Amino acid sequence: MTRNLIYTAFFFLLIGFAVAQEPKSKKIFNGKDLSGWKVPKDNIWWLVEDEILKVRSGANKKGSILWTEKEFSDFIIEVDFRFGEGNIDSGVHLRNMDQIQIGISGMKKRDMTASPYIPGKGYPVEAEGIAELLKMKDWNHLKTEVRGMTYTCWLNGKKVMTYTSETGKAKGPIGLQLHSGKVMSIDFRNIALTDLSGKENAAKGE
DSSP states (O other), X not given: OHHHHHHHHHHHHHHHHHHHHSOOEEESOOSSXXXXXXXXXXXXXXXXXXXXXXXXXXXXXXXXXXXXSSOBSSEEEEEEEEEXXXXXXXXXXXXXXXXXXXXXXXXXXXXXXXXXXBTTTBOSSOOSSHHHHOOTTSOEEEEXXXXXXXXXXXXXXXXXXXXXXXXXXXXXXXXXXXXXXXXXXXXXXXXXXXXXXXXXXXXXXX
C-alpha cells in the first residue's frame, strides 16, 4: 500500500512538473493603451477604447504598421479581429515583412485571410475553408504558430494553413498592418503571445 502511494505521489509530481513547464500565454496588448508598442509619430490610426484596439485609415489613406517594442523568436501569436467598414486589408507581421493576411488582398482582389503574404513571392499557399469559417460581422480568432521558418494558422479553432518561408528572420518584432491606399476600419482585442523559444527571458526581449 505504501509503495502504491509513493508511485501515485510521484505520478502527480511529474504531471505538475510538466504543467509548470508548459509555455504560458501572455497579453501583449493591455487593453488600456499602447504600452509595449512603437507608436508612430502623429498617430491617428491606432486608438484604444473599451479594451479594443481600433484601427482607422486617415484622410490621406497613408498606411501604418504598429510594431512591438520587443523581438521574439519562436512563438504563438493570437488575436481577435472584427471587420469594420471599407475594403479591409490588414494582417500580422511575423518577425519581418512576412505577413499573415487579414481581409482583401490588393493583389488577388479577394479575401485571403490566414494566408501568408511573402514579399517577392506574393501568396505561395492559400488558407483552406476560409469562406465557411470567417465571420464578417462578428469577432474572429486568428492563431499563428511560428517555429523556425514554418508558419501554421488556425482560424476560429480550425487549422487552415502551414507554410515554410525562405525569407523569414530568426528573430524580430510582431506587427499589425493598416494597408495604404484604403479607406477602412478593423478592430483587434485579446492580443496574446506564447513564448516557444524555451528561454524564460525570450518573451521579455532579452
